[in-house]
Amino acid sequence: MSKELKFAVLGGGSWATAIVKMLTENQEKVGWYMRNTEAISHIENEKHNPNYLSSVEFHTEQLELTEDIDTVVSKADILIFAIPSAFLETELKKLSASLAHKVIFSAIKGIVPETGLIVGEHFHDTYNIPFENIGVITGPCHAEEVALERLSYLTIACADKDKAELVAQNLSSDYIKTKISDDIIGTEYAAMLKNIYALAAGIAHGLGYGDNFQSVLMSNAIREMGRYIKRVHKMKRNINNSAYLGDLLVTGYSVFSRNRMFGNMIGKGYTVKSAQMEMKMIAEGYYAAESAYKMKGKFKKKVKTPIIDAVHKVLYENGNAKKVFKELTHKLD
Structure with a gap:
């Protein structure tokens, strides 16, 4: 797989903000979807998220911010979801762009209430995404320590080892150490x-x-x-x-x-x-x-x-x- 694949993060909270920060260490451009238009304007003008991890300063030329979920999904190849599980399906209902052929990684630590499934199983069962195109980003890692650039560790799980390694490489930095796993469930x-x-x-x-x-x-x-x-x-x-x-x-x-x-x-x-x-x-x-x-x-x-x-x-x-x-x-x- 090419390292040129484009990443996008969906979510506006602290963990989404931390993941965007990690990706900008390795990517020239990162797509970022959030529903809060005021937060988008603030980030564009003030270079930080006003509501979460406000100490993190972004180079806004690296960000493609949008409140349109279709735009970010259609442009990106690898989608990292960091929307709270209780609101995931509500956000996905806004989507008309196809998820087919997209690689989806979940940074959500919860169960989708509408189906009672973990996020990976939800995407597989509801949106017919094959398991080899689904992955998980897990800790031990707190967003607040990422913001402070304290040494942190991530585990990247996917049935497809190459996809896990690609995501791991793009989240790695001097302060983020990554390892991969095949235990997605x-x-x-x-x-x-x-x-x-x-x-x-x-x-x-x-x-x-x-x-x-x-x-x-x-x-x-x-x-x-x-x-x-x-x-x-x-x-x-x-x-x-x-x-x-x-x-x-x-x-x-x-x-x-x-x-x-x-x-x-x-x-x-x-x-x-x-x-x-x-x-x-x-x-x-x-x-x-x-x-x-x-x-x-x-x-x-x-x-x-x-x-x-x-x-x-x-x-x-x-x-x-x-x-x-x-x-x-x-x-x-």
Whole structure:
């Protein structure tokens, strides 16, 4: 595959902004779709996103900014989606340009609510995109640290090794190290599940649990993740690799983690609605908890998921966080 293929990023949030920054280290031009026309004007005039990672200054001659999704899709060869999963299908409904022959990489860490599928499966089933043209970009990596150019690591997964290597090369820099994987299903499920566990870590912190309990919670979380992913897609994988365990740890412990922040507010007594209004950002773990819980109910063989169950009970069943987590402490080892 040629290195001249054109990239475009779809989304206007912090992770989309970080990915555009990474790509501009290697590409002369990067397409960038966002629905916020005011943000586009601000970036064109002030050279930074006014709402997310505002410290990142862009050379605007490298950007092809547009609020027209058809324009960016028709011009680009490789599309990187970084739209929150809850809004992905709404944005795709605006699309009339064909996705046929496009290479699609998901930087979305969630489940599409309309279909209950991870993003890669959603594109495959709904838009007939072959799996060899679908990939995943996962961490451990926080957008805020990319903005600060702190050393960060990405895992690029795709069934087609050449496409994975191409995307990895174009995201790499002095401060971004990349590796590739063929576990497209497992890495994407891990990226979704770790948000639920980070939310659990936040709830525990908000309730006053300390580091000793958090270490037990994270230890149980990686094993629970391993059981869940194995039930979804059995293949040889090391669940302790950075795409799984590393991403879980950074999301569970980092001060930049919006899922931990959201959980912390719930633990401190905020309602779901008040926490969402206060944050003004999407915590993917909220939506993922419902989808993952429903999905496991469809497994032919049951899988033990006490942490997912506890988070779901608090968020969706009006469970008292203090009582639910006290019960959870007896289910962990």
